[in-house]
Amino acid sequence: MLNSISDKVISGERLTKEDAVALFESGDLFAVGRLANNISEKKNGKNAYFIVNRHINPTNICINRCKFCAFSRSKGEAGAYELTIEEIIEKLKDGHGFSEVHIVGGLHPDWPFQYYLDMLRSIKKEFPFIVIKAFTAVEIDYMSRISGLGIGDTLSELKKSGLDLMPGGGAEIFAEGIRNKLCPEKISGDRWLEVMEAAHNASIKTNATMLYGHLESIEDRVDHLFRLRDLQDRTGGFQAFIPLSYHPKNTEIGGFYSSAIDDLKTIAISRLVLDNFNHIKAYWIMLGEKVSQVALLFGADDIDGTIIEEKITHSAGAMTEEGMTREDLIHLIKRAGKTPVQRDAFYNTIWKE
């Protein structure tokens, strides 16, 4: 079975859902990893990308309260916070030479659409060179509801105010049954894909994610990957795919961390199935810097960036630091035998040795 899949991959033939399921069920970690690394090197050579970036979470107050989430709070609850635009600007003044700011937050019950537009404008005014990657499809849908604008108009207002790119969060698992158990209040998988399609049509590039390792089956993962591949066929608007390993601490679902073997296989299979994505990211905050480094040999070509301050995964028991230095990232990549490439938000090379 693995041999016929391997032949397909090498001849550039697309994998079927059955192939993907067979890969997940295979115990041959090394063959799957080698195949994925092979494809990764065909697309990106020995390059492994990183970015000097910063995360900002403007609020943890959220009307959705997903069951896998340990970050969100209700308004008035202990630990709830909201940043002012001035506070957000202050965080960016830290002066690490950020080329990108990643902004995602809860669905705040009181903030008007204007607040988000003002946030973008103020950041752009103060830091014209920082690319703003902000708001998941879930937040965009919410803004469309509070503004009364359609998705297209919501996106175009945001873009006019300074939105450059969108992250891939909120995708979780598309399959309806599991999604209803995980996050009944969140937009559906179909809606998530609709918002992304609209963003791509408005020339806003985005990422895509998948949260795995909780209640989903292998078939649910495969379904998720294929829905992404289909949309990418139509729009080409996704830059990177980022599998996110579930973290169990302080969540309603509980359970265990995904195994690192599963993490590596998921990275590798994503690389093999998503033949129309340029980049697969091993997000070190979630995988840990150690497994992320190993993932660079299992099909990943990106390990994200300096981040500085990470709140969401750390609320759920992340075992990593909240940030890494540029030197740390370069060291990890080099020791994996790959070539470190500092990129901007659009994967243009900023620095390469």
Added chain:
Amino acid sequence: MERIDRDTALKFFKDSDLLDLGEHADNIRKKLHSDGIVTFIVDRNINYTNVCVNKCKFCAFYRDEDSPDAYLLDKDEIFKKIDETIALGGTQILLQGGIHPDLGIDYYTGLLKSIKNRYSINVHGFSPPEIYYLADRHHLTIKETLVMLRHAGLDSIPGGGAEILSDRVREILSPKKIKSSQWLRVMEEAHKIGMRTTATMMFGSVEEPEDIIEHLEAIRNLQDRTGGFTAFIPWSFQPGNTELSQIGGATAVDYLRVLALSRIYLDNVKSIQASWVTQGLKLAQVALRFGADDFGSTMIEENVVRAAGVSYLVSKEDIIEAIKSAGFKAAQRDTYYNILKEF
């Protein structure tokens, strides 16, 4: 399976693709442990003192005798720790300390006897530097010292203090610590009187690949003669709070490479331990596919690595789950790798 020589090992280590090396090691592990079981032991590290005359540069644990943080546990403190260990299903204590200049062999034999009088627990204690120091201090032979300790209750010896068994490297890292040949001699004498020991290797500091091979060769040679090593435990130098903190230390890929090579080279050592204490549970899971078949200890208490700023909070349940979710059966073992309980 044919034994590989030093040149081949060096070539594997330097040039081979990590996944190829891992798969090679994984295949050997599968042959030696065809039941798919990954073992662990429930035990506790009791570091009776942090006072040490050796002052190795890679160590963040040692203190001078007059330091405000210097300590020497009294018997009641040690008993309390053993009580807790037994309550948690522990079968072993790892008793290890610094080399305290005021403690003679009477202290050690007295402590061992008082432990054995109260408890039926395996005492895995005193690495070769401690044993060598005692022999030297009392003008005893290594064998005499070991016999006295065993008579008092010492069951087995941990493989610590090996660091890198290359005197070139030891001269830089730990000039006051016993030399490579002395470490090996203590282990050989112990094996000869029927005591089982483990062997360790600390890499990722200032050694070259050749030093790692020299270390593996020394262990393999001794094992050919005695068969006394139960397991080999490679772990990586933790630079925090040490004199060598400017060194970055081994990354995950470096760790897996050394681990896999160890499994391939040491064809006469049955068990290779993953070091979750230095690598974290996730990389330890990956290690199970790169040659390791044992998760080591649950470490009810661990002080030495923690002093270097690394700590992972892990319970016995976490270890069982980590082993199972990596695709193996989990089993608690005793010091001699007999299975006590499957989970």
